[in-house]
Amino acid sequence: MSTKPTTTVRIDSEVKMHANQIFDDIGISMSAAINTFLKAVVREGAMPFDMKAGRPKSNLTSGNAALNRAFIAKKDEFYTQYEDVEKEMTQHQGKLKGRSILCNCDDPFESAFFRFFVLNFEKLEIKRLVSTCYADSTNAGREYPLEEMSRAYKAIVTEVPDGPIEKPDGSLDLESLFALSGNSLSHLEDDGDFRSNECVALLEEADVVATNPPFSLFRDYIGLLEKFNKDYIVLGNMNAATYREIFPLIRDNKLWYGKSIRSGDRKFYVPDNYPLNAASCGVDDRGRRFIRVKGVRWFTNLETGKQREPIELTQHFTAQEYPRYENYDAIEVNRTQNIPIDYKGFMGVPITFLDKYSADQFEIIMLANGNARTNVCPKTLSEVKYCAHSKDKGGVGIINGQRVYVRVIIQRKPA
Secondary structure (H helix, E strand, C coil): CCCCCCCCCCCCHHHHHHHHHHHHHHCCCHHHHHHHHHHHHHHHCCCCCCCCCCCCCCCCCHHHHHHHHHHHHHCCCCEECHHHHHHHHHHCHHHHCCCEEEECCCCCCCCHHHHHHHHCHHHHCCCEEEEEECCCCCCCCCCCCCCCCCCCEEEEECCCCCCCCECCCCCECHHHHCCCCCCEEEECCCCCCCCCHHHHHHHHHCCEEEECCCHHHHHHHHHHHHHCCCEEEEEEEHHHHHCCCCHHHHHCCCCEECCCCCCCEEEEECCCCCCCCCCCEEECCCCCEEEEEECEEEEECCCCCHHHCCCCCCCCCCCCCCCECCCCCEEECCCHHHCCCCCCCEEEECHHHHHCCCCCCEEEEEEECCCHHHHCCHHHHHHCCCCCCCCCCCCCCEECCEECCCEEEEEECCC
16 A cells, blocks of 8 residues: 555646646656656745746737747747757758758847858858747847847848858858848748748748747647648757657658757757756856756758668667567667667667667657557557556556556568
8 A cells, every 4th residue: 555645636627638648748647747846846945937927918919929928938948059050950961052941930140040051151052041030039139139129020141241241259240241132131020920821921932941949839830841841950859759740750751850969968048037947057158048958859851861870789689688568569678779689579669769760770660658549550559469558558668567668669670
């Protein structure tokens, strides 16, 4: 009999339903999530997020209000480091030549994406660069002020000056850039929400999208890019790979993790009013506030050839070292490097497997998480001999009566 105290909590039924969907995607129970929250309260000595009595006053449309609430609630108005943008975009240099690039989720003049593409405009031989800012971004217009700075605006670049475009202090010479006849800087009529009609029109004109969308709106964002059949290179949380809207794209080799980020945390710059109470944060030598976020990955549908490089394997299968799930005809492999070189059946591997996944070496069968019963077709469940278990929360792998974390079920392809 458990000695842990039990607490009854009244929760709105709709909130509970949506929260459980997210917890199922992650592969944890609501109880585990609540315990995680309480531990964070104890660790921080306070609520682990800001609480305000009211919402900021705004004249924005409902669509943009939702966008801004997502930024505020999820704290994902993060500005990617230039070095991270440079490392990933260099992987795709050949796919950018002669194409129109859209960066539609950053303030143009705070964005490392805009800076990278301007500085490398001629080297990459890109055709056009468009960058937009959403209304009421806390960084909007700080570096290059516009009248009515609370309004959304767009920057269009089709040429760059012949001489140096960087000033001695490292900032871009924006006056010279927008003095060129082929370039323009103007307000948007709408609010800058990437889902607005005006921004969707810009998306339709673009060839490649490169940006850091709000993590909290990642499903909506990728869905829009897929709807208009766009090439893209965007940042997201690695757990987004488990979303029911995202995983099928990875399974069907239509989407991959980028190759320049594989582990660890990433440094993001944040607005001046952002509270620096995260586990890892600070202020750099230029006075810019930053936080570090774990589990960040690039997501792209541009294939570079590196996605086909096989994983080097050295381990051999033994029944003792590779236990079998109780509810799947598959073995548990707790680390990608431990995939046995001589096993041909189904295997459950961590999500980090996707960092090294080669479509020529392995086939992705399904995702074993809390939504497996409802998200995976009956034929696939039959192939892996899934048998519902009382503790599997809808499809999580079970070993010795205990749930394991979300697993990708894979199988080696014939040599």
